[in-house]
Structure formats: structure tokens, C-alpha cells
Amino acid sequence: MARRLLQTVACAVALRPPHQGLRQPTRRPATLAQPTTTTVEVDLGDRSYPIYIGDGLLTEDAATASQYLQTHVKGSQVLIVTNEILDRLGYTQRTKAALEYGDSGLRVETLVLPDNEEQPSEATKTLENLGKITDYAIEKALDRKATFVALGGGVIGDMVGFAAACYVRGVDFIQIPTTLMAMVDSSVGGKTAVNSKSAKNMVGAFYQPVAVVADVGSLRTLPDRELASGVSEVIKYGLIRDAPFFEWLEDNIEKVLERDSEALIETVEASCRNKAEVVALDEKEGGVRATLNLGHTFGHAIETKAGYGTYLHGEAVGIGMHMAAKMSRDLGWISDELFERAVALVARAKVPIVLPLDSPLDVASFESIMAVDKKVADGLLRLILLKGDLGNCVFTGEYDRAVLKETLEHFCDPENRSN
Numbered sequence: 001m002a003r004r005l006l007q008t009v010a011c012a013v014a015l016r017p018p019h020q021g022l023r024q025p026t027r028r029p030a031t032l033a034q035p036t037t038t039t040v041e042v043d044l045g046d047r048s049y050p051i052y053i054g055d056g057l058l059t060e061d062a063a064t065a066s067q068y069l070q071t072h073v074k075g076s077q078v079l080i081v082t083n084e085i086l087d088r089l090g091y092t093q094r095t096k097a098a099l100e101y102g103d104s105g106l107r108v109e110t111l112v113l114p115d116n117e118e119q120p121s122e123a124t125k126t127l128e129n130l131g132k133i134t135d136y137a138i139e140k141a142l143d144r145k146a147t148f149v150a151l152g153g154g155v156i157g158d159m160v161g162f163a164a165a166c167y168v169r170g171v172d173f174i175q176i177p178t179t180l181m182a183m184v185d186s187s188v189g190g191k192t193a194v195n196s197k198s199a200k201n202m203v204g205a206f207y208q209p210v211a212v213v214a215d216v217g218s219l220r221t222l223p224d225r226e227l228a229s230g231v232s233e234v235i236k237y238g239l240i241r242d243a244p245f246f247e248w249l250e251d252n253i254e255k256v257l258e259r260d261s262e263a264l265i266e267t268v269e270a271s272c273r274n275k276a277e278v279v280a281l282d283e284k285e286g287g288v289r290a291t292l293n294l295g296h297t298f299g300h301a302i303e304t305k306a307g308y309g310t311y312l313h314g315e316a317v318g319i320g321m322h323m324a325a326k327m328s329r330d331l332g333w334i335s336d337e338l339f340e341r342a343v344a345l346v347a348r349a350k351v352p353i354v355l356p357l358d359s360p361l362d363v364a365s366f367e368s369i370m371a372v373d374k375k376v377a378d379g380l381l382r383l384i385l386l387k388g389d390l391g392n393c394v395f396t397g398e399y400d401r402a403v404l405k406e407t408l409e410h411f412c413d414p415e416n417r418s419n
């Protein structure tokens with residue numbers, strides 16, 4: 001089977017300095033003429049993998065796209081899993097053509113999951129749909145050398161990743177993130193899961209992909225609201241560990257929202273570099289990885305209580321980061337100035353920063369949902385809170401419980417909600 005050899009130009013993520021404000025020179029795989037590609041490597045020993053980032057990697061033509069995909073398929077069977085929105089937009093057909101391009105000899109099956117008004121994306125992230133993926137793989141007689149391809153946003157990525165972890169106890173999978181959220185976060189680091197009715201991502205596995213192909217060209221079809229949700233999540237990297245990136249976002253966030261190609265590539269690269277570094281240090285969240293959860297304890301409660309799909313993940317995380325920042329300020333751990341800067345940037349991402357008046361959230365529901373957060377240990381809720389200068393945070397169970405209660409009361413008070 002002829003496979004084009006893709007020479008990656010990996011950067012040693014764990015050794016690189018944080019964001020420098022200016023983009024690193026782009027590095028291009030030797031065999032490719034166009035488009036330019038930056039590669040961030042996730043350094044996990046023999047499970048290391050590349051994240052290819054560029055504009056047009058998949059959307060340019062099948063020949064170009066084939067070079068990023070075929071090299072990572074070891075057997076002859078591939079299952080692309082996507083949803084009906086992406087399928088209608090032509091992404092399935094394009095990905096299939098790239099995998100079959102030339103004399104690849106690959107047999108490519110496709111499964112299209114629902115995503116519509118009755119079943120919004122987040123509501124499809126269920127064990128039932130996971131079963132549909134594995135049943136389909138059995139029906140098509142896929143074997144242990146098969147490769148699953150997750151083509152979509154974080155919902156498809158998390159669910160297909162989990163299916164790949166379970167199917168015949170583990171097959172390879174490739175992430176093709178098509179939302180900003182998936183490019184900057186969910187496709188990287190191997191957290192795979194489905195939701196339970198009463199808690200987000202409660203059933204899943206740590207299972208790494210063999211490659212991630214992030215083509216910012218695919219963001220041109222993404223609705224504005226979804227783009228904003230991704231931008232909101234990006235801000236956390238600046239707040240928890242990368243002050244220069246936060247400052248770069250303060251200068252460039254509108255360019256990102258306008259989908260300027262360079263700004264998008266910069267955003268995806270800086271985010272992936274941060275995430276890859278953290279994951280390389282602590283793959284299974286024994287400590288530092290938990291910092292990627294800034295705002296999520298509150299955000300997950302908001303998503304769960306309102307019903308999956310009511311809030312987009314980055315919207316709930318935006319409110320959650322506001323809550324975490326206020327609590328940090330009220331504990332005396334950050335300055336008023338830093339608190340205001342953090343909230344102002346989240347607001348500029350064009351996501352809500354407070355709960356709406358008609359939200360069903362109250363203090364009791366926050367508390368009961370947060371009680372089953374994955375960061376609870378021996379009954380103690382540990383939180384990620386900002387502490388010190390911009391770019392510093394702590395993961396701790398040692399904080400004044402009264403300040404947590406006041407934070408919940410403040411955000412649930414109709415006075416502090418929006419219309």
C-alpha cells in the first residue's frame with residue numbers, strides 16, 4: 001500500500017517557552033508545497049502524536065489532505081464518524097476522498113450521527129450514541145487494525161475517542177476538529193467521554209489520538225455563536241499559565257472573532273502548545289492538569305442543570321470563569337484590576353458573563369451538581385482559583401467555604417442576572 005511519507009517538523013513542546021506575542025516561524029513538512037503547516041507535538045513517549053495546524057489542510061484538495069491523514073492509518077479499514085450538519089456541508093465526502101486518494105487501498109466507512117433541533121449536539125453525547133458507533137463498527141466487521149476518524153466538534157471528538165478506546169479494547173483514532181473549541185482544546189490530550197444525565201463527561205477514558213489535523217479553513221462555516229464559545233475557552237490558557245498570550249488576546253481578540261486566518265492559526269497554536277505541555281506533565285490529572293478546568297466546576301453545573309445543549313460549553317465556562325475570578329478576588333488572592341481585566345476579556349469574546357433571569361440555576365442546584373464534580377476528593381470540592389499575578393492559579397481544597405457560598409448567592413441573585 002503506497003502511503004505518502006509525511007515528514008513532520010515537530011517542536012519540542014515541553015521545552016518551548018510560553019507564548020512570545022509573535023508567532024513562531026511556520027514550519028512546513030518537506031513533501032508539501034501548500035499550505036503552510038505548524039506542527040505541535042504532544043510528547044507522551046511512544047504515544048506521542050502531532051497536531052497539524054494550518055489553513056486549507058483539509059479544505060484545499062484531496063491530495064493535500066491525504067498527506068496528513070493516510071500516514072497515520074496503519075491498517076486498511078477506516079471509520080469516519082461525524083454528524084448531519086458536517087455531512088451536509090460536505091466534510092465527510094472531502095475526508096473520505098482524502099483517505100482514498102491515490103492508491104491508498106483504504107476501505108472507508110462513514111457513520112453520520114444526529115445534530116438537529118430535537119437533538120442538539122451536546123444532547124447526543126450519550127452512551128446510546130456510543131453504542132451506535134460500536135454496533136456500526138461490528139456490522140462493518142472492523143478489526144483491531146481499524147482507525148476511527150472523529151470528524152467534528154468536541155462532542156464528536158469526545159464520543160468517538162471513547163468509542164475507539166472501547167472497541168475491541170482499543171483501536172487507533174484520528175481527531176479532525178472542525179470547531180475552534182475542538183481545535184484549541186478537546187481534540188488534544190485524550191480526555192474522551194459521554195455525559196450522564198446528572199453530570200458532564202462522567203463516563204469515559206483517557207485515550208490519546210494518533211494525530212490531530214486542525215484546518216482553520218473549516219471554521220469559515222462555523223456559526224458565530226460556536227466560534228465565540230471556542231474563544232471563551234481559549235482565554236483560560238492566558239489566565240492559568242500564559243500571561244503573554246492573554247495580552248496578545250487583549251490586542252487581537254476581535255481579529256480572531258472576524259476569522260482572520262493568521263489570528264486563528266496563532267490562537268490554535270498557542271492553545272495547543274499550552275495544552276500539550278500540561279498534558280505531557282500530567283496526562284491523567286493527578287495535579288497540574290486540573291488547572292485546565294478553570295471555571296468548569298461552575299460551568300458544568302450550569303450546562304447540566306439547564307439541560308445539555310441549552311448553553312454551549314464555552315458559554316457556561318465563560319460564566320464559570322467569571323465566578324472563579326470573583327471568588328479569587330473576594331478571597332483576596334488577586335487584585336481588583338486583574339479581576340476586571342479577566343471579566344472584560346471574556347465579555348469581549350461575545351459570550352454571556354452572567355446567568356440569564358430565566359435560568360433554572362439556584363444555589364442548591366449548584367451545590368448538588370458540584371458535589372459530584374470529578375475533582376471532589378474524600379468529599380472535599382477542590383477548585384481552580386486565580387492567585388497572584390496574571391497567569392498564575394492554584395488547584396486547591398483550601399479556601400473559605402463562606403466565600404464559595406457568597407459567590408453562588410451573588411450569581412444566582414436576580415439582581416446580578418441579565419435579561
Ligand SMILES: NC(=O)c1ccc[n+]([C@@H]2O[C@H](COP(=O)([O-])OP(=O)(O)OC[C@H]3O[C@@H](n4cnc5c(N)ncnc54)[C@H](O)[C@@H]3O)[C@@H](O)[C@H]2O)c1
Nearest residue numbers: 085121153154155178179181182185186191218221222313
Ligand atoms: N476532551 C476535552 O478535553 C474537551 C475540551 C473542551 C470541550 N470538550 C467538550 O466538547 C464539547 C463542546 O465542543 P464544541 O464546542 O466543538 O461543540 P460541538 O461539538 O457541539 O459542535 C458545535 C456545533 O457546531 C457544528 N459544527 C462543527 N463544526 C462545524 C463547522 N466547521 N461548520 C459548521 N458547523 C459546525 C456541530 O455540528 C455542532 O452543532 C463539550 O461536550 C465539551 O464538554 C472536551
Ligand SMILES: O=C(O)C(=O)C[C@@H](O)[C@H](O)[C@H](O)COP(=O)(O)O
Nearest residue numbers: 185189191200201289292293296374
Ligand atoms: O483537558 C482537560 O483536562 C480539561 O479539563 C479541558 C476542559 O476544557 C474540558 O472541558 C474537559 O472535557 C473537562 O474535563 P472534565 O474532566 O472536567 O470532564
Ligand SMILES: [Zn+2]
Nearest residue numbers: 233296313317
Ligand atoms: Zn472545557
